Amino acid sequence: MPATRTINKPPLVAVVVVILTVVDDDLRVLLIKRSAQPFRDYWALPGGLLADGETLDRAAARKLLDETGVQDVYLEQLYTFGELSRADGKRAAAAAKRGIAVAYFALVQHRQVRLREGGEWQPGWHDGYALPALAFDNNAVVDYAVRRLRSKLDYTNVAYSLLPRQFTLSELQQVYEAILDHELDKRNFRRRMLSLGIIKAAGGTRMEGAHRPAQLYSFVKREPVVV
Amino acid sequence: MPATRTINKPPLVAVVVVILTVVDDDLRVLLIKRSAQPFRDYWALPGGLLADGETLDRAAARKLLDETGVQDVYLEQLYTFGELSRADGKRAAAAAKRGIAVAYFALVQHRQVRLREGGEWQPGWHDGYALPALAFDNNAVVDYAVRRLRSKLDYTNVAYSLLPRQFTLSELQQVYEAILDHELDKRNFRRRMLSLGIIKAAGGTRMEGAHRPAQLYSFVKREPVVV
DNA sequence: CCAAAAGTGTTCTGACTACACCCATGC
DNA sequence: GCATGGGTGTAGTCAGAACACTTTTGG
Numbered sequence: 438m439p440a441t442r443t444i445n446k447p448p449l450v451a452v453v454v455v456i457l458t459v460v461d462d463d464l465r466v467l468l469i470k471r472s473a474q475p476f477r478d479y480w481a482l483p484g485g486l487l488a489d490g491e492t493l494d495r496a497a498a499r500k501l502l503d504e505t506g507v508q509d510v511y512l513e514q515l516y517t518f519g520e521l522s523r524a525d526g527k528r529a530a531a532a533a534k535r536g537i538a539v540a541y542f543a544l545v546q547h548r549q550v551r552l553r554e555g556g557e558w559q560p561g562w563h564d565g566y567a568l569p570a571l572a573f574d575n576n577a578v579v580d581y582a583v584r585r586l587r588s589k590l591d592y593t594n595v596a597y598s599l600l601p602r603q604f605t606l607s608e609l610q611q612v613y614e615a616i617l618d619h620e621l622d623k624r625n626f627r628r629r630m631l632s633l634g635i636i637k638a639a640g641g642t643r644m645e646g647a648h649r650p651a652q653l654y655s656f657v658k659r660e661p662v663v664v
Numbered sequence: 665m666p667a668t669r670t671i672n673k674p675p676l677v678a679v680v681v682v683i684l685t686v687v688d689d690d691l692r693v694l695l696i697k698r699s700a701q702p703f704r705d706y707w708a709l710p711g712g713l714l715a716d717g718e719t720l721d722r723a724a725a726r727k728l729l730d731e732t733g734v735q736d737v738y739l740e741q742l743y744t745f746g747e748l749s750r751a752d753g754k755r756a757a758a759a760a761k762r763g764i765a766v767a768y769f770a771l772v773q774h775r776q777v778r779l780r781e782g783g784e785w786q787p788g789w790h791d792g793y794a795l796p797a798l799a800f801d802n803n804a805v806v807d808y809a810v811r812r813l814r815s816k817l818d819y820t821n822v823a824y825s826l827l828p829r830q831f832t833l834s835e836l837q838q839v840y841e842a843i844l845d846h847e848l849d850k851r852n853f854r855r856r857m858l859s860l861g862i863i864k865a866a867g868g869t870r871m872e873g874a875h876r877p878a879q880l881y882s883f884v885k886r887e888p889v890v891v
Numbered sequence: 892c893c894a895a896a897a898g899t900g901t902t903c904t905g906a907c908t909a910c911a912c913c914c915a916t917g918c
Numbered sequence: 919g920c921a922t923g924g925g926t927g928t929a930g931t932c933a934g935a936a937c938a939c940t941t942t943t944g945g
Binding site: 605606607623624627645646647648649650651652 | 921922923924925926927
Binding site: 850854872873874875876878 | 895899
């Protein structure tokens with residue numbers, strides 16, 4: 438008797454994607470400006486309804502591709518939020534559509550992204566540590582994504598998706614510092630990255646402006662590692 | 665332009681709950697026998713559709729209560745699975761209903777549970793390490809739950825939900841050993857539990873059969889700790 | 892007096908932290 | 919020759935792992 442309850446309207450199912458990148462020393466989030474109610478004119482995470490016959494993962498990948506032109510990057514399901522409508526008391530009533538939102542997070546190289554152009558409101562990168570009030574409960578979703586990213590940084594290779602195939606240790610360290618939002622010791626950082634087997638020295642070196650040549654490294658694996 | 669796609673049938677949304685307990689030295693999972701297609705006569709996780717206006721968390725708590733009579737225990741969202749139909753090639757076609765399943769896991773004290781009675785097929789506890797082939801992708805869901813539980817055991821108080829308010833260290837250790845599926849050193853275990861501040865000595869002692877009196881302990885907090 | 896579980900300390904190792912100087916290069 | 923970033927080693931601390939014997943009690 439697996440409880441066949443009175444049948445009722447299925448809720449809408451949306452995916453939303455927290456698309457993160459690191460530019461210079463900053464963690465950034467991709468947001469779009471809403472043109473429809475509810476939360477019209479609020480910044481929001483990119484997202485949309487599941488298309489027919491589409492899996493959740495594919496829907497998330499599609500949204501990511503739509504917004505950035507990027508695919509084959511780190512993309513992980515985060516959490517499923519129960520109601521699209523929450524936060525922002527005034528608008529909550531208008532927003533009382535029934536639905537659930539499956540949140541994902543993605544990590545992209547800033548330089549590979551081509552944002553959609555034209556249209557009244559451009560999507561844009563926002564400082565992950567100084568977001569405005571977003572639509573729905575999107576602030577909570579971003580917080581959640583950042584927390585998850587931080588904890589995975591420690592023991593996985595997630596960062597592969599934020600850097601080109603070869604990179605210097607300083608570049609990698611900058612990425613870590615931007616995400617963790619604090620400084621790291623150069624020597625300890627190198628030791629750890631190498632001894633955990635996350636990265637390895639790649640062939641060459643590269644000149645970094647007016648300095649001496651820097652050893653290049655690469656990730657041992659450039660796919661999501663299951664944890 | 666948040667992509668208003670061609671509108672399509674919303675998928676069904678179900679919650680499923682991995683209800684875990686520890687009996688003696690064994691980790692057990694609560695399963696029910698399906699009486700309907702697809703996967704008729706297969707064992708499956710308890711679950712059902714979201715009722716009108718219900719949040720996901722409430723739906724999960726309701727399923728838990730229906731099956732066990734238990735509430736106010738550890739209950740956490742696990743993962744959202746994209747398709748109800750998967751695994752079991754032969755039946756997959758018949759099972760091609762479109763839907764997503766939001767999985768939760770719950771930890772209950774075996775002694776507090778009152779299983780539903782009557783009805784053709786009783787729900788029952790199954791050895792978590794020797795499950796039959798379950799309906800849908802439920803085997804994967806259980807695996808996922810056990811992995812998550814194991815990792816949380818290390819640094820949270822999740823186990824509070826598996827023991828009465830007061831317990832001996834041996835009892836706690838048995839619970840840990842059942843879940844982790846390996847033995848632990850008594851001295852190291854005590855030291856860690858106490859130094860992490862997960863448990864504290866409670867007032868009294870208790871006689872454990874034909875032995876000397878054992879110190880009683882309690883959890884410092886008996887609510888889910890956010891991580 | 893024996894069986895059963897409770898209780899207790901020390902040593903070793905590996906990981907993480909903190910910390911300061913020299914080197915190669917471009918300008 | 920100097921500014922810039924690249925590269926390197928050591929000492930201290932802490933947490934986890936391994937490990938064996940004594941005590942209390944009931945039967």
